[in-house]
Amino acid sequence: xxxxxxxxxxxxxxxxxxxxxxxxxxxxxxxxxxxxxxxxxxxxxxxxxxxxxxxxxxxxxxxxxxxxxxxxxxxxxxxxxxxxxxxxxxxxxxxxxxxxxxxxxxxxxxxxxxxxxxxxxxxxxxxxxxxxxxxxxxxxxxxxxxxxxxxxxxxxxxxxxxxxxxxxxxxxxxxxxxxxxxxxxxxxxxxxxxxxxxxxxxxxxxxxxxxxxxxxxxxxxxxxxxxxxxxxxxxxxxxxxxxxxxxxxxxxxxxxxxxxxxxxxxxxxxxxxxxxxxxxxxxxxxxxxxxxxxxxxxxxxxxxxxxxxxxxxxxxxxxxxxxxxxxxxxxxxxxxxxxxxxxxxxxxxxxxxxxxxxxxxxxxxxxxxxxxxxxxxxxxxxxxxxxxxxxxxxxxxxxxxxxxxxxxxxxxxxxxxxxxxxxxxxxxxxxxxxxxxxxxxxxxxxxxxxxxxxxxxxxxxxxxxxxxxxxxxxxxxxxxxxxxxxxxxxxxxxxxxxxxxxxxxxxxxxxxxxxxxxxxxxxxxxxxxxxxxxxxxxxxxxxxx
Numbered sequence: 001x002x003x004x005x006x007x008x009x010x011x012x013x014x015x016x017x018x019x020x021x022x023x024x025x026x027x028x029x030x031x032x033x034x035x036x037x038x039x040x041x042x043x044x045x046x047x048x049x050x051x052x053x054x055x056x057x058x059x060x061x062x063x064x065x066x067x068x069x070x071x072x073x074x075x076x077x078x079x080x081x082x083x084x085x086x087x088x089x090x091x092x093x094x095x096x097x098x099x100x101x102x103x104x105x106x107x108x109x110x111x112x113x114x115x116x117x118x119x120x121x122x123x124x125x126x127x128x129x130x131x132x133x134x135x136x137x138x139x140x141x142x143x144x145x146x147x148x149x150x151x152x153x154x155x156x157x158x159x160x161x162x163x164x165x166x167x168x169x170x171x172x173x174x175x176x177x178x179x180x181x182x183x184x185x186x187x188x189x190x191x192x193x194x195x196x197x198x199x200x201x202x203x204x205x206x207x208x209x210x211x212x213x214x215x216x217x218x219x220x221x222x223x224x225x226x227x228x229x230x231x232x233x234x235x236x237x238x239x240x241x242x243x244x245x246x247x248x249x250x251x252x253x254x255x256x257x258x259x260x261x262x263x264x265x266x267x268x269x270x271x272x273x274x275x276x277x278x279x280x281x282x283x284x285x286x287x288x289x290x291x292x293x294x295x296x297x298x299x300x301x302x303x304x305x306x307x308x309x310x311x312x313x314x315x316x317x318x319x320x321x322x323x324x325x326x327x328x329x330x331x332x333x334x335x336x337x338x339x340x341x342x343x344x345x346x347x348x349x350x351x352x353x354x355x356x357x358x359x360x361x362x363x364x365x366x367x368x369x370x371x372x373x374x375x376x377x378x379x380x381x382x383x384x385x386x387x388x389x390x391x392x393x394x395x396x397x398x399x400x401x402x403x404x405x406x407x408x409x410x411x412x413x414x415x416x417x418x419x420x421x422x423x424x425x426x427x428x429x430x431x432x433x434x435x436x437x438x439x440x441x442x443x444x445x446x447x448x449x450x451x452x453x454x455x456x457x458x459x460x461x462x463x464x465x466x467x468x469x470x471x472x473x474x475x476x477x478x479x480x481x482x483x484x485x486x487x488x489x490x491x492x493x494x495x496x497x498x499x500x501x502x503x504x505x506x507x508x509x510x511x512x513x514x515x516x517x518x519x520x521x522x523x524x525x526x527x528x529x530x531x532x533x534x535x536x537x538x539x540x541x542x543x544x545x
Contacts, residue, residue: 011028011295011296012296012297012298012299012472013028013091013291013292013294013295013296013297013298013300013301014028016091016297016298016471017091017092017292017297018543020090020092020541021539021541021543022092022292022394022541022543023543024292025292025407025411026093026213026292026293026387026390026407026411026412026413027212027213027214027293027410027411028292028293028294028295028297029213029214029217029293029295030213030217030290030293030294030295030300031217031294031295031300032294032295032296032299032300032303032304033221033224034217034220034221034294035287035290035291035294035297035300035301035303035304036224036287036303036304036307036308037217037220037221037223037224037380038220038286038287038290038304038380038383038384039283039284039285039286039287039304039305039308039309040223040224040227040228040307040308040311040312041220041223041224041227041376041377041379041380042163042282042283042284042286042377042380042381042384043280043281043282043283043284043308043309043312044227044280044283044373044374044376044377045227045231045280045312045315045316045319046227046230046231046234046319046369046370046373046374047163047166047280047370047373047374047377048276048279048280048281048282048316049276049280049316049319049320049323049345050170050345050370050374051166051170051374052275052276052279052280053065053276053323053344053345054333054334054342054343054344055272055273055275055276056068056273056276056277057256057327057330057333057334057344058256058259058260058261058273058334059256059259059263059269059270059272059273059275059501060255060256060266060269060270060272060273061254061255061256061273061330062246062250062251062252062253062254062255062256062324062327063252063253063254063255063256063270063273064255064256064269064270064273064274064276065273065276065320065324066251066252066317066320066321066324068270068273068274068276068277069277069313069316069317069320070313070317071274071277072274072277072278072281073277073281073309073312073313073316073317075485075486075489076278076281076309076313077306077309077310077313078482078485078486078489079450079453079454079457079486079489079490080284080305080306080309081306081475081482081486082457082460082475082479082482082483082486083096083284083285083288083305083453083456083457084301084302084303084305084306084473085302085460085470085471085473085474085475085479085482086099086103086456086457086460087099087287087288087291087301087302087305087471087473088298088299088301088302088470088471088472088473088474089298089468089469089470089471089474090102090471091288091291091292091294091297091298091301091471092291092292092391093289093290093291093292093293093387093388093390093391094117094388094391094392094394094395094539095120095285095288095289095291095388095391096116096117096120096285096288096452096453096455096456097113097114097116097117097120097388097391097392097397097452097539098113098391098539099116099456099459099460100112100113100115100116100117100455100456100459101113101538101539102464102539103456103459103460103463103464103468104459104463104464105463105464105467108459108463109537109538109539110532110533110536110537110538111528111533112455112459112538113395113397113538113539114397114524114528114532114536114538115455115524115525115528116452116455116456117388117392117397118520118524119448119449119451119452119455119520119524120285120388120448120449120452163374163377163378163381164198164201164202164205164378164424164428165194165198165428166374167197167198167201167371167374167375167378168194168195168197168198168201169194170343170346170367170370170371170374171197171371172188172189172193172194172197173340173341173343173346173367174346174364174367174368174371175187175189176188176189176339176340176341177339177340177346177350177360177363177364177367178364181339181340181350181360182337182338182339182340182341183337183338183339184339186339188341191432192432195428195429195432198425198428199425201375201378202378202382202421202424202425203421205378205379205382205421206382206417206418206420206421208379209379209382209383209386209412209417209421210408210410210412210414210417210418211410211412212410212411212412213293213410213411213412216383219376219379220376220380220383222376223373223376223377223379223380226369226372226373226376227315227373227376227377228311228315230369230370230372230373231315231316231318231319232315232318233369234319234322234323234349234366234369234370235318235319235321235322235323236322237366238322238323238326238348238349238352238366239322239323239325239326239352241352241353241356241362242326242328242351242352242355242356243352243355243356244328244355245325245326245328246324246325246326246327246328250327251321251324251325255269255270256269256330257269258330258331261501261502261503262502262503262504263501263502263503268499271496271499272496272499272501274493274496275497277316278493278497280312280316281309281312281313281316282449282450283381283384283449284304284305284308284309285305285384285449285452285453286380286381286383286384287301287302287304287305287308288301288305289384289387289388289391290304290383290384290387292387292391293387298471298472298473299471299472299473302471302473303473323345323348326348326352327348328351332347333347333348339351339360345370346363346367348363349362349363349364349366349367350363350364350367351363353366382417382420382421382424383417385416385420385424386413386416386417386419386420387413387416389404389413389416389419389420390404390405390407390413390416391405392404393405393416394540395536395538395539395540396535396536396540397532397536403415404416404419447494447497447498447513447517448517448520450490450493450494451490451494451517453486453490454486454487454490454491457483457486457487458483458487460479460483461479461480461483461484461487465480497513498511498513498514498517499511
């Protein structure tokens with residue numbers, strides 16, 4: 001039951017937060033729908049599928065797209081269920097890193113929370129960069145080489161970077177098509193112009209996130225509705241408008257082995273094709289990071305996690321089917337010299353309307369629908385990033401922590417908001433230099449985040465197997481089984497997405513994911529050994545328990 005201050009009682013989430021030793025500093029005003037909306041908007045099937053559709057087409061084609069989505073979806077739900085159970089017991093903005101501290105036990109708590117927290121933050125920031133960087137086949141291929149999971153809290157910055165950078169790239173493609181397309185001398189923005197787009201997008205996101213949580217709640221719900229109805233609009237409109245359509249046999253049985261990367265094993269190809277699905281189904285930890293602003297967070301936080309994954313699986317599959325039925329030729333879609341410069345879904349939209357009406361204006365408008373979805377995806381990601389940074393700095397884990405956990409008059413962690421936007425922009429600057437460096441950052445995003453997801457679950461099924469006290473939402477005796485499945489899946493995909501995606505292996509075709517993630521691991525452990533172990537004690541309460 002939700003109670004009010006007038007009754008002299010506390011909301012259950014507020015009361016649980018006090019029990020965990022924290023003051024209520026953020027405004028607790030989000031409903032279960034609003035909490036769900038933030039995660040659903042960050043998962044954003046329009047964002048992930050659109051930007052990585054090339055990857056699915058190249059590695060397996062329709063079979064990888066249609067069936068790989070369900071495989072990734074089922075196992076992602078295992079991860080989500082385990083996270084939801086832990087979230088119900090520990091509904092704090094710290095999310096993953098706080099859970100690790102509590103579940104690892106007093107002896108391991110500082111180190112566990114340190115590792116989880118930094119992986120989570122970095123992963124989210126990089127992932128945002130990724131979402132905005134895929135305007136051509138080569139970029140999609142390079143992007144694919146490096147991202148898999150998302151680690152701890154630091155990984156969140158990577159998420160934000162990828163999202164907003166992919167939006168900047170999509171804007172570039174929209175401009176290209178609007179000026180005639182690549183074959184007719186359309187305008188192709190340079191990488192410097194794309195970076196300017198990226199900076200402008202982040203600036204707007206920072207401004208919006210400086211508003212009160214009531215405004216963010218409104219935007220979040222609008223974003224969720226836009227994603228939901230936008231998916232169904234495009235799912236039915238694109239194949240309906242197209243004058244030529246793929247057959248059901250093609251959509252459900254065609255396996256594309258012509259990837260041009262020297263890979264012939266069908267199983268290997270299918271594994272590589274899973275990336276699109278697994279990359280898309282990330283970011284649902286946002287529901288956990290928003291729990292200190294959610295009514296009855298011990299119940300509604302878990303609901304937000306599970307519902308965002310479940311609904312995304314359904315609407316995402318519908319979107320994949322609708323777009324795939326509009327395919328006429330996979331090689332033409334992946335050709336860098338087509339009108340959209342190799343951006344498969346942009347080419348599908350553009351050609352569908354051009355074949356029907358003689359021009360592709362309708363397709364450009366449809367890309368605008370996707371662009372709006374990506375915009376709100378990035379906005380929600382900055383929100384999640386800032387709450388993680390706020391909670392992490394509240395416990396003294398970040399440089400200048402006293403600055404980042406300050407809350408303004410609107411009860412918003414304003415400094416953490418602008419920090420998240422600034423770091424996301426800085427991470428995207430690597431795209432101006434080496435593609436290897438940029439792609440390595442992308443890899444940190446996906447693999448880093450899922451490592452962060454898996455760490456507290458691993459502690460839950462091992463060190464805390466007998467001591468864990470579940471909240472209102474719990475899996476009962478199935479919690480251990482579900483948790484182990486989740487952990488094993490993260491291990492499996494971490495290996496899968498570290499495999500080479502092109503042969504022969506050279507300095508330009510090497511998958512730098514293991515190196516990138518390994519470097520992050522070395523840095524976080526080194527800083528722990530040299531410095532943090534002497535002063536970081538894990539979550540620090542600010543009221544007596």
